[in-house]
Amino acid sequence: MPDDLLVLVDPDLYDDVARCAAAAGYRTVAARPDDCRREWLTSRAVVADPAAIAVLTLIHPPRRDGLILVSAEEPRADTWRMAMDLGATDAAALPSDENRLVRSLTDVRVPRRRPAGVLAVIGAHGGAGASTLAAAVALTSVGNGSSTLLLDLDDVAPGADLLLGIEQRPGLRWQDLSLDGGVVGGTALHHALPRAGSGLAVLTSERLPTRAPGSDAVAAVIDAGQAHGDLVVVDLPRADTPVVRTAIASADLVVLVSAPSVGGCAAARRVVGRLIGDEVSVELVVRGPSPGGLRPAQVADAIGVPLIAAYRPDPRLPVRLEGGPLRVRPRSPLGRAAQAVHSRVAGQGRAA
Incomplete structure (x- = not known):
């Protein structure tokens, strides 16, 4: 069975995210950023755009692994700060970084690398x-x-x-x-x-x-x-x-x-x-x-x-x-x- 991917993005980005999710073997689950606590806690991974990150920052959900920031352009420094406070592990600019997003979603499933020195x-x-x-x-x-x-x-x-x-x-x-x-x-x-x-x-x-x-x-x-x-x-x-x-x-x-x-x-x-x-x-x-x-x-x-x-x-x-x-x-x-x-x-x- 595919893992669930919580998608919190603008409609303009949704098709790009859905295509990457399918390539990585995920089933997409859509929700509103201000009403997604259950999906936030149960989904294997989460993809959120800057607007969703701003909303999530206001409602303070628990930090989690597998959160990926996506946007149409390079995110601003304040967006990065908020995303990392929520536990973001990577970011991708779509559609140019579709391969990166597929790899990041795939990496969520694999164990961490051997710790280095x-x-x-x-x-x-x-x-x-x-x-x-x-x-x-x-x-x-x-x-x-x-x-x-x-x-x-x-x-x-x-x-x-x-x-x-x-x-x-x-x-x-x-x-x-x-x-x-x-x-x-x-x-x-x-x-x-x-x-x-x-x-x-x-x-x-x-x-x-x-x-x-x-x-x-x-x-x-x-x-x-x-x-x-x-x-x-x-x-x-x-x-x-x-x-x-x-x-x-x-x-x-x-x-x-x-x-x-x-x-x-x-x-x-x-x-x-x-x-x-x-x-x-x-x-x-x-x-x-x-x-x-x-x-x-x-x-x-x-x-x-x-x-x-x-x-x-x-x-x-x-x-x-x-x-x-x-x-x-x-x-x-x-x-x-x-x-x-x-x-x-x-x-x-x-x-x-």
């Missing part, structure tokens, strides 16, 4: 290069064929979107998410965020944020990325806040970036002791050169954490970043370090 990157001190390494690992992950989610949690930094050259692209920022302890669909999240290429979604703060991201939103977004099968890369500030502790607690691996100096070692030991602790794996990337001749292995021994990689900074990188987005060449020192970190978190063995 969560990598947190934090600098031991200012200028360590943690944000650049986090972005480089995310780009490397995409280059290796992995769907990737880059989360920038430093709301007073320039921003990962600026580093990747996508600061002008539309999409949700942290300040647009008000999940209040709820959940969010990974596919919907990817669709709503600005992207750097086809496989990398980026979530950062507004240029002039009115408020910092909340712990509940951070936890929900990390969970969504994992359930979607993403490698989640989190760029952390050096701050003892609930948000930072939530991200660290969710991580499979924390990568600490430090300079090979006495001061860098002292700062790194403090970060490990005060922020990271011993309940999560933490490993080291050393970004040289050393002013006093310290070797990377000596730095790792002094801090008391394993060494993943060591690399020299590219003196031409700051000039290139002034004129364009970050590009990671696989054979460059940064590219090799990023590949080593990606291999480590992807479970392909430890590279040193």
Whole structure:
């Protein structure tokens, strides 16, 4: 027997939705958005347009899986926020995205993907290069064929979107998410965020944020990325806040970036002791050169954490970043370090 699909759309979209429902093996059930509680609770999936989303937001039905936003054009940011608060898992613009809608309806029936890893990157001190390494690992992950989610949690930094050259692209920022302890669909999240290429979604703060991201939103977004099968890369500030502790607690691996100096070692030991602790794996990337001749292995021994990689900074990188987005060449020192970190978190063995 076919599953029921609750269709809450304008008549102009109904035929397109019905055609996709038939292709995915659903039986359509029509109802009014303001009087659909029974169908909302019993249908396998729900398709709703922006007008229906607005009505549903007013009557506050229970959050549910399998809600797909459809529209004749790209939905606005406020529509995305309302849809995700209701539990939307994907979106499609009809009729151009009919194949996408069929796939999304089909995916509702299948189990979630195998959860992927969560990598947190934090600098031991200012200028360590943690944000650049986090972005480089995310780009490397995409280059290796992995769907990737880059989360920038430093709301007073320039921003990962600026580093990747996508600061002008539309999409949700942290300040647009008000999940209040709820959940969010990974596919919907990817669709709503600005992207750097086809496989990398980026979530950062507004240029002039009115408020910092909340712990509940951070936890929900990390969970969504994992359930979607993403490698989640989190760029952390050096701050003892609930948000930072939530991200660290969710991580499979924390990568600490430090300079090979006495001061860098002292700062790194403090970060490990005060922020990271011993309940999560933490490993080291050393970004040289050393002013006093310290070797990377000596730095790792002094801090008391394993060494993943060591690399020299590219003196031409700051000039290139002034004129364009970050590009990671696989054979460059940064590219090799990023590949080593990606291999480590992807479970392909430890590279040193």
